[in-house]
Amino acid sequence: MDLEKTKSSIEGAIAGCRLQIVPNASPSGQHSLLIEREHALAVARFLRTDRELCFDYCSNVTGVDWLDTETSEKVKVTRMVDGLEQTVDEVRKTRIPGYLEAVYHLYSMEKKHGPLVLRMRTGNRTDQIVLPSLTPIWRSAEFQEREIFDLYGIVFEGHPDLRRILMWDEFEDHPMRKDYVEPNDYEYEPTPHDAVLEKSKQARAIEGQQ
Amino acid sequence: MGLAKGGVDLGMTMDLQLKSELSRQGIFTTTLEEVYNWGRRSSVWPLTFGLACCAIEMIATTMARYDLARFGAEVFRPSPRQADLMIVAGTVTKKMAPQVVRLYNQMPEPKYVIAMGACAISGGPFKQGYNVLKGIDRYIPVDVHIPGCPPRPEALMDAFITLQKKIDAQSLTGADRPRYLDPDEPSEFIVPQYGAHDLEPPKNVKLWNIITKTALSGSCATGEDGPGKD
Numbered sequence: 001m002d003l004e005k006t007k008s009s010i011e012g013a014i015a016g017c018r019l020q021i022v023p024n025a026s027p028s029g030q031h032s033l034l035i036e037r038e039h040a041l042a043v044a045r046f047l048r049t050d051r052e053l054c055f056d057y058c059s060n061v062t063g064v065d066w067l068d069t070e071t072s073e074k075v076k077v078t079r080m081v082d083g084l085e086q087t088v089d090e091v092r093k094t095r096i097p098g099y100l101e102a103v104y105h106l107y108s109m110e111k112k113h114g115p116l117v118l119r120m121r122t123g124n125r126t127d128q129i130v131l132p133s134l135t136p137i138w139r140s141a142e143f144q145e146r147e148i149f150d151l152y153g154i155v156f157e158g159h160p161d162l163r164r165i166l167m168w169d170e171f172e173d174h175p176m177r178k179d180y181v182e183p184n185d186y187e188y189e190p191t192p193h194d195a196v197l198e199k200s201k202q203a204r205a206i207e208g209q210q
Numbered sequence: 211m212g213l214a215k216g217g218v219d220l221g222m223t224m225d226l227q228l229k230s231e232l233s234r235q236g237i238f239t240t241t242l243e244e245v246y247n248w249g250r251r252s253s254v255w256p257l258t259f260g261l262a263c264c265a266i267e268m269i270a271t272t273m274a275r276y277d278l279a280r281f282g283a284e285v286f287r288p289s290p291r292q293a294d295l296m297i298v299a300g301t302v303t304k305k306m307a308p309q310v311v312r313l314y315n316q317m318p319e320p321k322y323v324i325a326m327g328a329c330a331i332s333g334g335p336f337k338q339g340y341n342v343l344k345g346i347d348r349y350i351p352v353d354v355h356i357p358g359c360p361p362r363p364e365a366l367m368d369a370f371i372t373l374q375k376k377i378d379a380q381s382l383t384g385a386d387r388p389r390y391l392d393p394d395e396p397s398e399f400i401v402p403q404y405g406a407h408d409l410e411p412p413k414n415v416k417l418w419n420i421i422t423k424t425a426l427s428g429s430c431a432t433g434e435d436g437p438g439k440d
Contacts, residue, residue, distance in 0.1 A: 171406065172407065180340070183340070183412060185412060185413075186344075188344075
């Protein structure tokens, strides 16, 4: 199955839809398709119903948390220094805002091909966290989208029953986010070392204050 | 409990020589305490209750090959109202912990707890996870801890025999009498609430003090390793 071909057939079928191939540099070379939020549902419906593609089975849905990243690159700049023109190295920093990502793995039982990896990204990690739910297309995504909602905090619009699935309803955090801070329960550690030693010290200090 | 304070010494430190002399003459003597403890330790009925893979070993222990029935624990009761022993077999998640404590509170006294396996005693391999309780002894008093992942059926039987020895050594009166004979000690423990970030409270500090006290008074010679605080 050719990803480029799949991409162009989707773009041909759905007006105004722009897809992007996210390359995977690892030996598996499992490249994925990045789809826009607005067209996600139409793309999913097309993938499921198209005669050629016929992706009738969604095997796996998962989330990824991408933090804000800062990349710095050295650029040579010509500048006037003391009346002379000189080339000076300058460090330019670019800040890439973080986002949350939902990843879908699709297979076709009928055509025996796959996986096709779909990705959807939220606007940011704080307030634009709504993605369209693909549960209406693939029912098997229901619990896994609930799990992503629970652990990453992506809100799936159009999901029939969006509740927390692993943590309790009163819980407020999203434990799989990279900036999640877990409660410090390390007051009793028989053999603490490294990170646990630090946590253990903190817990004892808090205990000492009480 | 009427037996608890003062009055008759039910422990009855009987002259051992006199006892053996009498038994030689065909007269069997015993004490109320001995009969009482014998009765309790010979029919410790566990609660039908398993949380994870340790429960499979617990089931194996009760089946024909290991046969826990030899020690008087063959009847697993499906209701906490009829059970004497809670075998916490498996990982206790924070979501499950309130239910476990509630079940313990619903059991009638005298009641005992065996924490089976690495997860139940400390959180085990999931200790650094965000949703695993780091030992059920944060909320309920544990009589015997069994390490292992999972412990073999022999280990569970060893823990059970240790519990029987512990029951046998208990006295009905005096300062070192078990918790349930002391009207001042609680028989129910606080059920944690689901909080915004963690269980509320994250541990029962009072309970840890009770355990440290009983561990110091030395009510059981072997097998007990309460968490204490170092």
